[in-house]
Amino acid sequence: QERDALFRKEHNIHVSGNTVPSPLIDFAELSSRYGCKAKLLRNLADLGIKQPTPIQRQAIPILLSGRECFACAPTGSGKTLAFVCPMLMKLKPASKDGVGAVILCPTRELASQTIRECKKFAEGSKFCIKLMTKQLIRKADLSKFSCDILVSTPLRLKLAIRKKKVQYLVLDESDKLFELGLLKQIDCIVKACSNPSIVRSLFSATLPDFVEELARTIMHDAVRVIIRRKNT
Numbered sequence: 001q002e003r004d005a006l007f008r009k010e011h012n013i014h015v016s017g018n019t020v021p022s023p024l025i026d027f028a029e030l031s032s033r034y035g036c037k038a039k040l041l042r043n044l045a046d047l048g049i050k051q052p053t054p055i056q057r058q059a060i061p062i063l064l065s066g067r068e069c070f071a072c073a074p075t076g077s078g079k080t081l082a083f084v085c086p087m088l089m090k091l092k093p094a095s096k097d098g099v100g101a102v103i104l105c106p107t108r109e110l111a112s113q114t115i116r117e118c119k120k121f122a123e124g125s126k127f128c129i130k131l132m133t134k135q136l137i138r139k140a141d142l143s144k145f146s147c148d149i150l151v152s153t154p155l156r157l158k159l160a161i162r163k164k165k166v167q168y169l170v171l172d173e174s175d176k177l178f179e180l181g182l183l184k185q186i187d188c189i190v191k192a193c194s195n196p197s198i199v200r201s202l203f204s205a206t207l208p209d210f211v212e213e214l215a216r217t218i219m220h221d222a223v224r225v226i227i228r229r230k231n232t
């Protein structure tokens, strides 16, 4: 406990919540602590990703423990890998049983950026990672639609795909998501993703009070993680 506290201080990680899982010392711990497959670690190494960033050190163990996470860390600090890594470790690849994880992004541009990142991390695996596009919406029977990770804007997701199997729901750039007045749509999606063991998380670069308040309405026992820039 004390060692965790020291380590967090060293990396500017501020946490609050019940029994917060220990932060990651390095990526190798993903295999020793959580049985991560060698393939994912090799992909990270190939991408030049050697050490976890502070948000990754803390958010990954939280999500792997099945805890809700409310995370705030600067732009460019690797938030995407922080929420995608647990999905790639826990979801069964190429599942034909609905959608495994949903990542909501405020704009189409951010959604396509996120999907590019996801695909890099999942390179060479069987994971099916899809962007919600107009073409996909036009597909005849979306109720049978399956993929492992679905990236979408809230507007596009308001349709009859099976959402009961969703195990991870991420609201990325949640400050912008809420600012864009997408509250109703988001609320709809949160309710539709009704898997009782769903792991919800919010990620953003800033933490206005209204985001914190909204977070509380959809999360119950979340761990709050704040990463401050050094020397500020």
Ligand code: ADP
Residues within 6 Å of the ligand: 048, 049, 050, 051, 052, 053, 056, 073, 074, 075, 076, 077, 078, 079, 080, 081, 117
């Ligand atoms: P954020 O969402 O916090 O703004 P991103 O997830 O888009 O940041 O990541 C920014 C860049 O950093 C991406 O190109 C990503 O591949 C890279 N990156 C992520 N994690 C690491 C890491 N641990 N070490 C080095 N680079 C990383």
Ligand code: MG
Residues within 6 Å of the ligand: 079, 080, 172, 173
């Ligand atoms: Mg991001």
